[in-house]
Amino acid sequence: MNSHITSISTAVPKYKVGQTQALNFMAGVNDMNEAQRHDLEVLYRATGIDTRYSVLKDFTKSPEESEYFNKISLPTTAERLKLFRTEALNLSLESTNSCIAQSGIKKEEITHLITVSCTGLNAPGLDIDLIYKLGLRHNIERLAINFMGCYAAFNAIKAADNICKSSDAKVLIVCTELCSIHFQKGTDEDTLLANALFGDGSASLLMESKPSINQSLQIIAAHCDLLPAGEMEMAWGVGNFGFEMKLSSYVPDIISTGISTLLNKHNQSFDFYAIHPGGKKILKVIEEQLNISKEQNIQAHEALRNYGNMSSPTILFVLQSIFGNLKNADSGKDILAMAFGPGLTLESLTLKVNINA
Secondary structure, eight states, X not given: OOOEEEEEEEEOOSEEEEHHHHHHHXXXXXXXXXXXXXXXXXXXXHTOOSEEEESOSGGGSOGGGOSSOOSSOOOOHHHHHHHHHHHHHHHHHHHHHHHHHHHTOOGGGOOEEEEEESSOOOSSOHHHHHHHHHTOOTTOEEEEEESOOTTHHHHHHHHHHHHHHHSSOEEEEEEEEEXXXXXXXXXXXXXXXXXXXXXXXXXEEEEESSOSSSEEEEEEEEEEEEOGGGTTTEEEEEXXXXXXXXXXXXXXXXXXXXXXXXXXHHOSOOSEEEEOOSOHHHHHHHHHHHTOOTGGGHHHHHHHHHHOBOSTTHHHHHHHHHHTTOOGGGTTOXXXXXXXXXXXXXXXXXXXXXXXX
């Protein structure tokens, strides 16, 4: 049997935060002087981001008006994870209900559920909460993929691919991240960069052994690799006051050296590209290595501009943009998808467009 992606849906929280609003909040909470604020403005302009979304209203206000983050104290990790359980479920329900509705299948037909997140953990977890709220079968097979970061959706897809190839399955994948609840005060490079890039979002997709609709993306091949030189340049740890990101400015340069390894494994040309928009510079170096134009990678740039980096669901926002705009003439065309994360990890997938008009 083969495996096919037959439905992709996305969702973002209700609070839309302009990059200038985010900048003002960051500068205010850190009491930045004029020189520091100027440097911060340069960083925020360079991100390629216009807007992001958050489950918190704080970033649309001044620090003095903030309900959650302020100049005096920060919420503990326990307080943040309590917020995650409620808000992640609400956002996940939005993306999953839409995904299932678009697929045309019944909820009781879903055989497996895979949840993905690196911004919150609890037990019983998001998987069990979704089963009860969605009305899925209580004996559904479950898998939780946690704390892998931006490339985690690829591991979920590969797990679903193996499931679909071994049985007649319908696998629901849910990637939900609330990066904004882990906001950190501070003016060090890692903190400034993380606060400038990350936002909240959820994406759900359905994978089937036998497509129930006439348009699908067939999984052809998957590859992964590690770049030891970047092992400590991107990391995600649990602190006393939220999860803490380490994101070095050297990451784009390290990624560029590893792209050739993935290209040698795939050894073909592609019609579409779905690249995880980890940042504007990352997209630029990848385009140079792939020898493609910005226009050929426009879906990634649009996702970055409109939503920022949402960690694991971001690549699915890019893939949905491609999937939702396919035409009959695109049947048989190939897609290369890539993402990167702590480790430093490189993940890639090749997919083929199937449209039965």
